[in-house]
Amino acid sequence: MPVLHVAAECAPFAKAGGLADVVGALPQALEVPTAVVLPFYGGLDGRLAERAGALARVHTGMVWLDGWFPFEVWRSDAISDEVPLYLVAEPAHFGDDGVYFRASDGAWFERGEVRYLAFQLTVLDWLRSKNTPLAGRGRQPDGLHLHDHHTGLIPVLLRHDPANAAVADLPTVLTVHSADHHGEIGWPVWDSLGVAVPDRAALDHLGVVNSLKAGVGHADAVTTVSPTYARELVASPEPSHGLDYAFRLAGDRLAGIVNGIDAEVWDPATDPHLPAPFSADDLRGKAETKNAVCAELGLDAGRPLAVFVGRLTPEKGAEVLAPGLARILDQTDAAVAVLGSGYAEHEAALGDVASGAPDGRMSLTLAFDEALAHRLYGAADLFLMPSRQEPCGLGQLYAMRYGAPPVVHGVGGLCDTVEPWDGAAGTGFRFGAFAPDAFVDATRAALAVLADGDARARLQQHGMRRDSSWAASARAYERLYRSVDIG
Numbered sequence: 001m002p003v004l005h006v007a008a009e010c011a012p013f014a015k016a017g018g019l020a021d022v023v024g025a026l027p028q029a030l031e032v033p034t035a036v037v038l039p040f041y042g043g044l045d046g047r048l049a050e051r052a053g054a055l056a057r058v059h060t061g062m063v064w065l066d067g068w069f070p071f072e073v074w075r076s077d078a079i080s081d082e083v084p085l086y087l088v089a090e091p092a093h094f095g096d097d098g099v100y101f102r103a104s105d106g107a108w109f110e111r112g113e114v115r116y117l118a119f120q121l122t123v124l125d126w127l128r129s130k131n132t133p134l135a136g137r138g139r140q141p142d143g144l145h146l147h148d149h150h151t152g153l154i155p156v157l158l159r160h161d162p163a164n165a166a167v168a169d170l171p172t173v174l175t176v177h178s179a180d181h182h183g184e185i186g187w188p189v190w191d192s193l194g195v196a197v198p199d200r201a202a203l204d205h206l207g208v209v210n211s212l213k214a215g216v217g218h219a220d221a222v223t224t225v226s227p228t229y230a231r232e233l234v235a236s237p238e239p240s241h242g243l244d245y246a247f248r249l250a251g252d253r254l255a256g257i258v259n260g261i262d263a264e265v266w267d268p269a270t271d272p273h274l275p276a277p278f279s280a281d282d283l284r285g286k287a288e289t290k291n292a293v294c295a296e297l298g299l300d301a302g303r304p305l306a307v308f309v310g311r312l313t314p315e316k317g318a319e320v321l322a323p324g325l326a327r328i329l330d331q332t333d334a335a336v337a338v339l340g341s342g343y344a345e346h347e348a349a350l351g352d353v354a355s356g357a358p359d360g361r362m363s364l365t366l367a368f369d370e371a372l373a374h375r376l377y378g379a380a381d382l383f384l385m386p387s388r389q390e391p392c393g394l395g396q397l398y399a400m401r402y403g404a405p406p407v408v409h410g411v412g413g414l415c416d417t418v419e420p421w422d423g424a425a426g427t428g429f430r431f432g433a434f435a436p437d438a439f440v441d442a443t444r445a446a447l448a449v450l451a452d453g454d455a456r457a458r459l460q461q462h463g464m465r466r467d468s469s470w471a472a473s474a475r476a477y478e479r480l481y482r483s484v485d486i487g
């Protein structure tokens with residue numbers, strides 16, 4: 001039952017966010033044979049190639065996109081011997097190292113809206129060549145597991161483009177990691193492809209081709225990364241920016257399966273990024289880690305340390321974060337560390353809070369830094385996650401595993417994964433209204449609980465011993481595969 005995962009990101013090879021973590025970990029947790037295919041960002045001379053180890057070329061082809069574009073598919077065994085990684089080298093659209101933004105200057109790609117269309121066309125060309133044996137098994141994929149809008153056109157192109165008749169029956173599962181981005185393509189570009197589509201209304205949303213809507217409408221099964229987010233997508237237009245009708249139409253094709261974490265990469269007992277390892281049985285290394293990180297960042301280690309790690313975007317609650325942190329610094333004795341990058345206005349607002357903070361109280365690192373993220377999870381007493389919306393969220397899972405109870409907005413996967421402290425049990429703290437005051441009140445309440453050594457120990461133990469591994473969710477995906485005849 002080989003399943004081919006098709007995605008724009010896969011950790012550690014190409015990562016912009018949580019999508020990469022999931023695509024890097026889920027295939028390895030599945031008991032069914034799987035492979036992963038992604039764009040070969042930067043090609044053979046790029047940065048991804050340095051991590052991909054030995055490469056073998058398995059296919060060459062060409063796709064038409066208002067002109068012919070040649071591509072090559074390369075196979076790497078850098079994920080594992082069991083899970084081959086395929087990389088589609090198509091220099092016209094993926095010659096740059098950057099995933100969503102140009103690596104050189106952070107700017108948007110020119111012709112950005114056609115990059116993932118080009119990727120999807122190359123994958124389809126490769127599939128119909130029947131030249132896709134999954135390493136050593138000599139079998140074609142029995143089904144496709146697609147991720148996010150970058151792959152949302154594949155179900156409709158498979159079924160309705162006569163060129164793909166040879167693979168038109170391949171079952172597809174689409175997982176929606178975020179309904180914030182839709183993969184919009186103007187009709188003139190689409191029309192230049194000469195691709196057959198069922199009817200334009202099936203692809204159109206507000207006058208342009210909407211890749212996410214197309215995928216939700218045509219995949220055999222649609223999942224989102226938590227049950228609560230699935231309900232939210234159906235209930236109102238906000239979480240998907242107007243595609244609620246498409247999610248409602250998916251009916252019982254739509255399910256929520258909560259994410260796990262890679263329990264080997266995210267294990268404080270063996271994490272090579274931590275200055276001192278620790279575990280639920282022996283937390284001494286956590287105190288040492290906190291001291292080292294506070295020294296590194298110029299923070300007062302004698303204070304409780306509250307940490308934010310994440311993108312500085314509206315979805316992650318950046319509007320609540322900056323005013324909230326200003327008040328937390330004012331009204332509590334906590335020190336605060338922020339790591340992330342994102343919209344200029346949110347970076348600037350946090351910069352103002354940091355420059356107004358007393359010595360030793362706040363550090364701000366405007367960067368994407370995986371190693372520092374690990375150290376911060378290790379050092380944190382409290383993890384702040386005021387997301388406006390959160391399909392699943394991985395930060396709270398990492399934080400719980402690293403003994404840092406999270407303070408979360410009660411939304412999406414945060415509801416499904418963080419059990420509010422009730423005085424005796426629980427793994428974190430939750431607030432209801434998406435507003436700085438509610439965030440600050442919950443943080444103050446959390447700091448008060450942490451000041452009580454017994455309560456703190458219980459919170460940490462519950463969080464660290466929580467099973468956030470992929471095992472249960474991988475079984476749920478396998479059941480779903482069987483339900484759509486993959487296998």
Ligand code: GLC
Nearest residue numbers: 018019177225391392393394
């Ligand atoms: C996206 C979502 C996040 C989710 C991740 C992996 O980044 O915003 O909530 O955990 O994808 O599915």
